[in-house]
Amino acid sequence: MFTIRHLSYHPAATPQPILSDVNLDLDMGELGLIIGSSGSGKTTLLEILAGLAHPSRGVIQWHEQVLTPEQLQQLAGLVFQFPDRYFCGSTLLEELRFGHPEIPYENVYRALADVGLDHLPLHTRPESLSGGQQRRLALAVQLIRQPYLLLLDEPTAGLDWSMRQQLVQVLCRLKEHWSLLVVTHEATELQEISDRCWQLEDGCLVPISSPVLL
Numbered sequence: 001m002f003t004i005r006h007l008s009y010h011p012a013a014t015p016q017p018i019l020s021d022v023n024l025d026l027d028m029g030e031l032g033l034i035i036g037s038s039g040s041g042k043t044t045l046l047e048i049l050a051g052l053a054h055p056s057r058g059v060i061q062w063h064e065q066v067l068t069p070e071q072l073q074q075l076a077g078l079v080f081q082f083p084d085r086y087f088c089g090s091t092l093l094e095e096l097r098f099g100h101p102e103i104p105y106e107n108v109y110r111a112l113a114d115v116g117l118d119h120l121p122l123h124t125r126p127e128s129l130s131g132g133q134q135r136r137l138a139l140a141v142q143l144i145r146q147p148y149l150l151l152l153d154e155p156t157a158g159l160d161w162s163m164r165q166q167l168v169q170v171l172c173r174l175k176e177h178w179s180l181l182v183v184t185h186e187a188t189e190l191q192e193i194s195d196r197c198w199q200l201e202d203g204c205l206v207p208i209s210s211p212v213l214l
């Protein structure tokens with residue numbers, strides 16, 4: 001179980017906290033969906049959960065062990081909103097092995113199969129992929145690190161209907177083995193595969209039920 005207790009984030013530069021007393025529970029194999037309008041603090045929350053920013057207050061726990069930001073960097077894999085901006089490799093193979101050339105081919109193929117890209121040659125250039133395929137490659141880059149928790153920032157933003165459907169199917173398969181936390185302002189398709197939902201408004205996280213969303 002992944003838990004957040006009384007988490008707040010209040011940088012000195014802001015008059016109001018960006019996140020206030022956030023509490024959340026997410027079980028293994030669950031997909032949690034956080035819906036919030038622009039500027040509500042969604043990306044900030046994911047950055048804290050990925051260990052990239054330090055909360056002002058509160059604890060983040062995995063099976064009751066309190067995690068430091070360094071431990072969170074190991075445990076969580078964050079897929080940014082426009083992951084193609086962060087690609088570093090000139091081929092799929094280079095991208096998946098970036099910084100870890102020792103990763104065996106078997107793991108490369110498994111990560112690509114997990115996201116439905118195993119039909120592509122390993123020398124394919126990341127920038128030649130469609131928008132939806134690039135999102136899935138970014139997911140594979142995180143999966144190959146074997147995180148316990150996958151964090152996704154607006155995974156369907158900017159994709160057309162069929163690419164959104166493909167991505168939702170991939171996420172649905174992934175939650176059999178991983179816990180996923182997804183933030184979005186557009187929940188139409190994602191709510192169908194979510195196990196828990198919250199609304200983030202002005203930094204406060206409130207649980208909501210799917211029927212309310214529908």
Ligand SMILES: Nc1ncnc2c1ncn2[C@@H]1O[C@H](COP(=O)(O)OP(=O)(O)OP(=O)(O)O)[C@@H](O)[C@H]1O
Nearest residue numbers: 011013014018036037038039040041042043044045
């Ligand atoms: N370190 C910081 N110092 C000052 N302000 C910050 C800091 N981090 C985030 N903010 C502010 O907090 C607010 C929430 O930003 P955040 O990017 O988390 O929102 P969001 O819900 O992801 O928005 P969007 O959907 O538009 O990406 C914004 O007004 C942002 O400028």
